[in-house]
């Protein structure tokens with residue numbers, strides 16, 4: 121069996137001092153209290169380290185190397201395989217092998233990246249997203265009202281999951297009744313093995329298979345949704361093909377179905393543990409947009425990946441072509457050299473520039489949508505529920521990997 125959690129032997133160019141044993145999927149301290157473990161990593165591990173877990177990879181922890189890796193695409197590529205390797209693989213593929221979607225634009229480097237980002241820009245721009253406010257508010261209210269009378273709920277399945285998932289499926293034009301199936305596929309995609317090219321390829325194909333029916337239906341029957349809009353776009357003056365549509369759809373699917381959920385989970389957990397903070401926001405809701413930003417910094421939760429494009433130096437170590445680097449954004453936002461007392465949630469913090477949405481050319485395209493959903497949810501939750509707290513009898517649970525995700529958030533209120 122292909123054991124992706126296997127220990128890799130330390131390559132000769134990596135000195136002992138660069139090694140720190142960290143399993144980003146299974147580390148028990150990370151799963152118990154994610155951001156406390158991230159702070160421990162910042163204290164104990166080098167700012168850039170190599171771990172033998174999960175086939176061996178680098179981790180950029182510190183604020184400076186995180187920005188360096190995020191921005192310098194000629195050294196740290198978003199392309200899953202070197203182009204020549206990809207061409208070889210495609211040449212060897214048996215005839216009739218199904219197309220493997222590339223999740224564009226996130227898996228492209230400049231200059232190609234910009235061509236594939238452009239068709240999405242207007243749909244995710246601030247104006248288009250703002251127009252969705254009422255729809256998001258109505259959905260948030262319906263979900264909160266369903267649990268309000270119960271005095272308790274598990275916030276993740278009751279509100280944090282269905283809200284952004286339904287907003288996104290509606291935007292895409294995908295059927296709401298299949299949301300549980302779609303979420304399961306994204307969970308599997310992001311689970312252990314996602315950094316292993318063959319596994320990732322078959323998981324991406326599976327997602328494309330699940331949405332092809334809708335993609336094909338929209339080709340000749342355009343509606344007011346993102347899939348229809350993408351069919352109308354051109355890339356390099358050429359019309360869309362089914363393959364390019366799958367490239368876009370697979371990425372949006374992954375980005376849209378497993379991100380905001382966790383932002384909501386971490387934000388609401390912080391509120392539940394801090395009733396004074398709830399009171400402050402209830403008394404002055406104009407603080408909510410700033411609270412959203414500081415919560416995103418305090419509990420940053422995504423970990424993008426890069427492939428080393430050519431032998432290079434980072435954090436004092438030599439990295440070899442085709443090694444993997446995890447950009448540990450949650451650590452960069454808790455780096456004490458940039459954010460004094462980083463563990464303190466502080467609305468009056470001088471430096472408010474967090475990296476929760478990434479940096480460089482791939483900076484999150486969905487940030488306006490994510491921010492709006494978080495702001496609307498917090499506003500409505502604080503209006504419709506009395507002071508809520510963590511359920512002392514039930515633990516908050518997590519899973520981890522390229523997303524540090526919350527599975528369960530049991531809450532109580534009077």
Ligand code: HEM
Nearest residue numbers: 225226375376379380383424476477478482484485486490
């Ligand atoms: C709080 C919620 C979210 C967080 C923290 C987040 C975070 C990120 C990060 C860190 C990146 C950069 C990845 C990289 O450098 O490789 C990214 C890219 C991206 N995100 Fe988000 N995201 C969120 C929500 C969303 C939503 C709701 C959507 C759309 C429905 C979305 C769509 C995208 C897309 C399309 C990209 C790729 C952009 C490119 O390659 O140019 N994101 N996101």
